[in-house]
Amino acid sequence: MNALRASADSRLKEGQPPVPLMRSLLSAMVRPYLMKNPTAVAALDLIRKHDGGPVCYDHFAFRTFGVDGCGIDAMSQVFLDLGYKVRDELRFPAKKLRALWFSPPDHLLDMEGSEADGPLPRIFISEIIVSELSREAQEIIKRYTSRSGPISKYAATASVLNSLTWPTPHLSDYQTLAKESEYAAWTLVNGYALNHTTVSVHRLGSLRNIEKLNDFLQENGIKLNSEGGILKVSPDGGLQQSSSVADTVTFTFAGGEVEQVPASYIEFAERLVLPIHGDLHADQIHEWHRRDGFEVGNADKIFESTSSDQTGMRKC
Numbered sequence: 001m002n003a004l005r006a007s008a009d010s011r012l013k014e015g016q017p018p019v020p021l022m023r024s025l026l027s028a029m030v031r032p033y034l035m036k037n038p039t040a041v042a043a044l045d046l047i048r049k050h051d052g053g054p055v056c057y058d059h060f061a062f063r064t065f066g067v068d069g070c071g072i073d074a075m076s077q078v079f080l081d082l083g084y085k086v087r088d089e090l091r092f093p094a095k096k097l098r099a100l101w102f103s104p105p106d107h108l109l110d111m112e113g114s115e116a117d118g119p120l121p122r123i124f125i126s127e128i129i130v131s132e133l134s135r136e137a138q139e140i141i142k143r144y145t146s147r148s149g150p151i152s153k154y155a156a157t158a159s160v161l162n163s164l165t166w167p168t169p170h171l172s173d174y175q176t177l178a179k180e181s182e183y184a185a186w187t188l189v190n191g192y193a194l195n196h197t198t199v200s201v202h203r204l205g206s207l208r209n210i211e212k213l214n215d216f217l218q219e220n221g222i223k224l225n226s227e228g229g230i231l232k233v234s235p236d237g238g239l240q241q242s243s244s245v246a247d248t249v250t251f252t253f254a255g256g257e258v259e260q261v262p263a264s265y266i267e268f269a270e271r272l273v274l275p276i277h278g279d280l281h282a283d284q285i286h287e288w289h290r291r292d293g294f295e296v297g298n299a300d301k302i303f304e305s306t307s308s309d310q311t312g313m314r315k316c
């Protein structure tokens with residue numbers, strides 16, 4: 001165990017996760033995301049201007065390749081070291097994906113404040129199960145992930161620095177992957193970049209109802225992901241989500257070829273109060289009284305926010 005890890009562990013044992021570092025890391029991940037994704041900026045600005053309440057982040061999401069040490073573990077380690085706890089696994093057999101989500105220490109999930117000074121977000125990290133892809137797709141992915149080597153440990157650093165941990169991709173590799181898995185193609189060019197932040201709708205002011213918020217955003221020109229309907233509702237009704245369609249950015253591939261690729265999007269989540277807490281007054285309600293976690297049926301459709309069907313980009 002190295003000295004840095006040992007000192008982080010001893011602080012955690014004393015029950016004091018280094019909160020300023022957590023906040024700085026999360027803010028640093030949001031910075032390149034805001035630079036690259038004008039729709040996320042526009043949606044946040046509209047909400048800040050018209051809502052009046054705090055804008056808090058429900059969760060942050062990342063995508064990974066589940067091979068060569070580049071998968072969920074590469075991205076989750078820093079959060080675990082900072083006091084996050086692993087919660088549930090979600091599986092998406094048709095997309096060949098699995099995901100884990102992580103929660104911050106309890107008292108940091110529910111607190112006053114907004115954005116970088118507010119409640120800490122849950123973390124949702126998915127990975128594509130590379131061994132289940134075609135031989136050709138596996139070969140392409142491994143050609144990059146094997147070059148990532150020990151650097152994959154610094155997934156969070158790469159996210160902050162807006163850099164890939166593998167060599168600049170070739171356009172032909174991107175195009176071949178996109179035919180089989182748009183998730184894989186996205187990950188090849190975006191790496192560990194923040195895939196989306198999610199606004200906590202139930203913490204907002206006048207827009208604290210997701211259907212109202214969706215109407216407001218669409219009236220103001222924000223295009224929302226329509227896969228399976230704009231509003232995604234969990235079978236128990238308690239988790240309601242919507243998301244924008246990803247922005248596209250110009251990417252310079254190896255050899256200088258330039259092509260448009262999907263970048264990131266922004267999501268909105270309303271967590272309803274659990275029926276067993278139905279008697280509580282509004283001022284008694286905390287985050288832990290609300291529907292927690294994620295929902296496979298919702299997530300399956302939210303993944304499509306970066307698909308060519310939603311972005312309208314030409315399929316490769």
Ligand code: OOG
Pocket residue numbers: 061062063124126195241267294295298299300302303304
């Ligand atoms: C993640 C999609 C799922 C959620 O909140 O269920 C998701 C992705 O697009 O990588 O964000």
Ligand code: NI
Pocket residue numbers: 059061124196198267302
């Ligand atoms: Ni999400």
